[in-house]
Amino acid sequence: MKGRIPTPPAICTKIEDPEDGNKPSMIRVLVAGATGALGQHVVRELDSRGLTVRALCRVRERAASLPIRTEIALGDALRPRTLGGVLSDVDVVFSCLGQSLSPRRLGFRAPGYFDVDVPANLTLLRRAVRAGVRRFIYVSACQASRFPDIDYLAAHAQVAQAVRESGLEYGILEPAPFFSQFHALVHQARDRRLMQFGPSTARTNPIAEEDLAFVCADLVESARSHVVPVGGPEIFTRREILEEACAAARVPARVQRMPTWVLDTGGWACRAFAPRLAQLAEYHSLQCREDFIAPPRGARRLSEYLRDLPAI
Numbered sequence: 001m002k003g004r005i006p007t008p009p010a011i012c013t014k015i016e017d018p019e020d021g022n023k024p025s026m027i028r029v030l031v032a033g034a035t036g037a038l039g040q041h042v043v044r045e046l047d048s049r050g051l052t053v054r055a056l057c058r059v060r061e062r063a064a065s066l067p068i069r070t071e072i073a074l075g076d077a078l079r080p081r082t083l084g085g086v087l088s089d090v091d092v093v094f095s096c097l098g099q100s101l102s103p104r105r106l107g108f109r110a111p112g113y114f115d116v117d118v119p120a121n122l123t124l125l126r127r128a129v130r131a132g133v134r135r136f137i138y139v140s141a142c143q144a145s146r147f148p149d150i151d152y153l154a155a156h157a158q159v160a161q162a163v164r165e166s167g168l169e170y171g172i173l174e175p176a177p178f179f180s181q182f183h184a185l186v187h188q189a190r191d192r193r194l195m196q197f198g199p200s201t202a203r204t205n206p207i208a209e210e211d212l213a214f215v216c217a218d219l220v221e222s223a224r225s226h227v228v229p230v231g232g233p234e235i236f237t238r239r240e241i242l243e244e245a246c247a248a249a250r251v252p253a254r255v256q257r258m259p260t261w262v263l264d265t266g267g268w269a270c271r272a273f274a275p276r277l278a279q280l281a282e283y284h285s286l287q288c289r290e291d292f293i294a295p296p297r298g299a300r301r302l303s304e305y306l307r308d309l310p311a312i
């Protein structure tokens, strides 16, 4: 069943919007999370459509790869005083700002999702309302409101609910995993460190960041409120994703098998001193047990993405 395609692979197509005729011609967008895996593609997509983009960045150097026309606004959403006039003259806020899902980024003791995603996005939302912004787009996660006991998902669900209740026009994306989430697996396969937790028969349909960015830009340009669950064109079991990583690394499909309770116990044990790692372990354990499948959009295939990754 590897790479099963649920419907004919949909090339990215615009969200049908009967009110598209009312779209403003010159939209000014603030992108929060612009230096992240998704945010960089969103900035590029918006720029290529001729929108005026301001990127909220904490560190100027990380914005070096953004299109030349992008206005860089330095600020940290967890320190409201650094935000200054970042929201002035903005029509739409697009936020994919969040604590990273990458275990290697930010170190061992990084704060958790309720300490970053919730306060940072609620600050932006409050400021957007005050500044008279018309529309707020937030990148949540697939099935975020279905698992209130999982901190990573619950934090996203809390922000999404605040966005819906803000009185602004809104767009909420509920994406399946991004391709970049599986980047590290290729290196782990090469180093024979790949781990499979439980039977890993739970399924998902990951989406390429550039395909998702296209959907994000449609939501920015739309004039209606939408909640958009979105995934990629192929459905894989978690085990099949590990096999794809081995194929990309050109090594035999060999993994170390572990029961999911190892993740659960490890996460529980480091909760007090490494909150983000604990929450990541909890979410990863859930992903190994539950399907996370969303309606397919986009065209890029995971095998191509993994094969084309630069060797480290």
Ligand SMILES: NC(=O)c1ccc[n+]([C@@H]2O[C@H](COP(=O)([O-])OP(=O)(O)OC[C@H]3O[C@@H](n4cnc5c(N)ncnc54)[C@H](OP(=O)(O)O)[C@@H]3O)[C@@H](O)[C@H]2O)c1
Pocket: 032, 033, 034, 035, 036, 037, 038, 039, 056, 057, 058, 059, 062, 075, 076, 077, 078, 079, 096, 097, 098, 099, 100, 101, 102, 116, 117, 120, 139, 140, 141, 142, 175, 176, 177, 178, 179, 181
């Ligand atoms: N990756 C996935 O598979 C996946 C799937 C579904 C949903 N999501 C959600 O989608 C969103 C984007 O994911 P991603 O993989 O693109 O994340 P990412 O690569 O970790 O990027 C996160 C972005 O947020 C910024 N940020 C964090 N704290 C900030 C703060 N206090 N002030 C200003 N900016 C701040 C980061 O800036 P710096 O560069 O300065 O750190 C970075 O630009 C996240 O909320 C994630 O949970 C991800």
